[in-house]
Amino acid sequence: MRAGELGEPTRRALEQQIAVGEFFDADGFVPVTSVHMMGDMEVMGDAGFAVIDSLVADGARFVVPVTTNARCVDFERAAALRQDPGLVARETALVARLRALGAMPVDTCINYQTLYQPQFGEHLAWGDTGTVIWANSVAGARTNYEAGPAAVAAGLTGVTPAYGYHLAPQRVGSLRFEVRCPVGDLTDWGALGGIVGRLTLDYWKVPVLVGLRRSPTGDELKHFGTALASYGSCAMFHMVGVTPEARDEAEALGGRPPTASHVIDGPALDAFYRTFPEDRAEVDVVVFSGPQLSVLEIRRIAELLEGRRVHDGTALIVTTSFGNREQAARLGYVETIEAAGGHVLSGVCWYIMEPAKMAAAFGWRNVLTNSAKLANIIGGYRLHPILRRTAVCVEAAVTGRLPAEARWR
Amino acid sequence: MSVVLRAPRGFGADVEGEVVLSRDTFSIRYDMDRETGVISRRGHALEGQSLAGKIVYFPAVQGGVAAGWAFLALAHRGVAPAGVLFGRTNPVMIQGLVLAGIPVMHRLSPDPFTVLRSGERVRMSPARGVVERLSRP
Numbered sequence: 001m002r003a004g005e006l007g008e009p010t011r012r013a014l015e016q017q018i019a020v021g022e023f024f025d026a027d028g029f030v031p032v033t034s035v036h037m038m039g040d041m042e043v044m045g046d047a048g049f050a051v052i053d054s055l056v057a058d059g060a061r062f063v064v065p066v067t068t069n070a071r072c073v074d075f076e077r078a079a080a081l082r083q084d085p086g087l088v089a090r091e092t093a094l095v096a097r098l099r100a101l102g103a104m105p106v107d108t109c110i111n112y113q114t115l116y117q118p119q120f121g122e123h124l125a126w127g128d129t130g131t132v133i134w135a136n137s138v139a140g141a142r143t144n145y146e147a148g149p150a151a152v153a154a155g156l157t158g159v160t161p162a163y164g165y166h167l168a169p170q171r172v173g174s175l176r177f178e179v180r181c182p183v184g185d186l187t188d189w190g191a192l193g194g195i196v197g198r199l200t201l202d203y204w205k206v207p208v209l210v211g212l213r214r215s216p217t218g219d220e221l222k223h224f225g226t227a228l229a230s231y232g233s234c235a236m237f238h239m240v241g242v243t244p245e246a247r248d249e250a251e252a253l254g255g256r257p258p259t260a261s262h263v264i265d266g267p268a269l270d271a272f273y274r275t276f277p278e279d280r281a282e283v284d285v286v287v288f289s290g291p292q293l294s295v296l297e298i299r300r301i302a303e304l305l306e307g308r309r310v311h312d313g314t315a316l317i318v319t320t321s322f323g324n325r326e327q328a329a330r331l332g333y334v335e336t337i338e339a340a341g342g343h344v345l346s347g348v349c350w351y352i353m354e355p356a357k358m359a360a361a362f363g364w365r366n367v368l369t370n371s372a373k374l375a376n377i378i379g380g381y382r383l384h385p386i387l388r389r390t391a392v393c394v395e396a397a398v399t400g401r402l403p404a405e406a407r408w409r
Numbered sequence: 410m411s412v413v414l415r416a417p418r419g420f421g422a423d424v425e426g427e428v429v430l431s432r433d434t435f436s437i438r439y440d441m442d443r444e445t446g447v448i449s450r451r452g453h454a455l456e457g458q459s460l461a462g463k464i465v466y467f468p469a470v471q472g473g474v475a476a477g478w479a480f481l482a483l484a485h486r487g488v489a490p491a492g493v494l495f496g497r498t499n500p501v502m503i504q505g506l507v508l509a510g511i512p513v514m515h516r517l518s519p520d521p522f523t524v525l526r527s528g529e530r531v532r533m534s535p536a537r538g539v540v541e542r543l544s545r546p
Contacts, residue, residue, distance in 0.1 A: 019507045045482030127474045147477020150504035203499035380439040
């Protein structure tokens with residue numbers, strides 16, 4: 001491949017992979033069965049678009065299945081959200097070029113719930129941190145964080161450098177977190193991920209959770225993992241008795257004592273929420289996104305909104321995958337949410353939909369969410385994040401104000 | 410000129426520039442205005458600072474895969490750092506810096522804060538695994 005017998009794009013992709021592999025002392029290459037790539041104009045910019053465009057011009061084709069992550073435009077609902085028509089046009093052009101390379105533009109960050117469940121030991125090249133941490137931790141598959149260009153390279157070569165989470169030694173836990181409190185709402189699981197992430201803050205460390213009073217659901221693991229990846233840059237966790245490489249604590253820790261131990265109790269969980277105080281009682285927009293919602297999550301929002309109206313001064317946004325929106329529509333949940341005045345978007349995640357511009361267009365200053373990941377991200381867009389449990393978020397959407405018991409100043 | 414930092418072999422060509430040291434970690438999406446290359450997150454140690462043309466040090470990195478494309482975008486706008494030094498990093502940063510052709514090193518020793526000050530001119534040599542001080546400000 002390096003000699004270029006598979007064409008110039010593949011040769012260039014391999015050169016990049018070799019440079020990354022050498023940086024991390026990779027043990028050669030490993031074939032991958034599936035690639036999941038971040039490819040949207042918000043994250044790529046014109047420079048990234050030009051890379052894809054030149055690959056198309058050179059006749060490049062992916063040699064393994066390549067799925068795409070959530071993107072920055074819901075093409076059917078862009079106008080209602082006052083998204084920049086120029087961005088919509090560029091995104092349309094990008095999707096056409098990704099198709100030309102042979103990608104599958106499924107536009108979801110929950111591919112592991114909705115499309116493709118990787119198996120134990122399967123080697124992948126996945127982007128989007130939430131998908132990576134799920135694949136490694138819950139499925140027992142093996143992947144590093146593969147950013148857009150690295151995922152494109154793996155799609156072209158069918159291999160990825162064998163370092164990090166492809167190798168058994170990297171997958172051993174070293175930090176012990178004992179959970180001594182009930183973890184209830186999805187937001188609690190995100191908060192737990194945030195707490196562990198803030199204490200870990202290292203891609204190369206694997207936290208081990210012990211003491212959970214029950215096994216989490218898939219959606220709870222999703223919120224936990226995406227938050228842990230967001231706050232801690234982590235690619236893997238073990239939950240003893242829950243995840244497949246942690247049948248007991250000794251296995252999770254590789255038979256060694258932990259390098260550090262932490263206790264997470266009720267006050268610690270409360271303290272995490274209190275790092276997201278409201279700026280004022282009025283709520284501008286309530287967002288359920290980051291990651292996209294499962295059908296069960298959409299059902300819960302619909303139940304909480306049933307027969308009610310979102311406040312005139314507040315917006316409510318749900319994002320999910322194409323397939324989940326279709327299912328939720330068949331089940332009547334989309335109609336319930338839309339009848340209440342909410343938006344149900346598909347193929348997108350809110351934080352990449354140019355939130356700063358959307359906020360400016362609608363006059364939003366604060367964002368209330370049940371997603372610990374989203375709360376972590378949107379500060380970078382100079383929007384005020386408020387993190388509260390799911391039912392509080394819906395209540396605030398209906399009344400336009402945070403309920404008194406959820407106000408801290 | 411004196412060697413002040415050592416590291417494993419990094420990526421990219423030798424580069425000289427003004428060094429900027431951050432005590433805070435780095436995430437392109439969370440901390441930076443990707444249009445201008447200016448650190449935009451409120452309360453970040455480098456808030457308001459442009460990284461354009463600088464050799465910038467962060468002790469660690471945070472968050473997601475946005476960095477993969479973002480360095481190339483910064484380079485096309487002429488606002489990319491000249492070089493990047495990390496204490497601990499993750500694959501995404503390196504994938505993005507390799508794509509953009511920006512030199513990078515990690516696992517520096519000792520702690521840069523003990524031997525360098527922001528504003529000093531340095532040369533980073535990824536192939537040799539050294540950072541040298543060229544002049545004090």
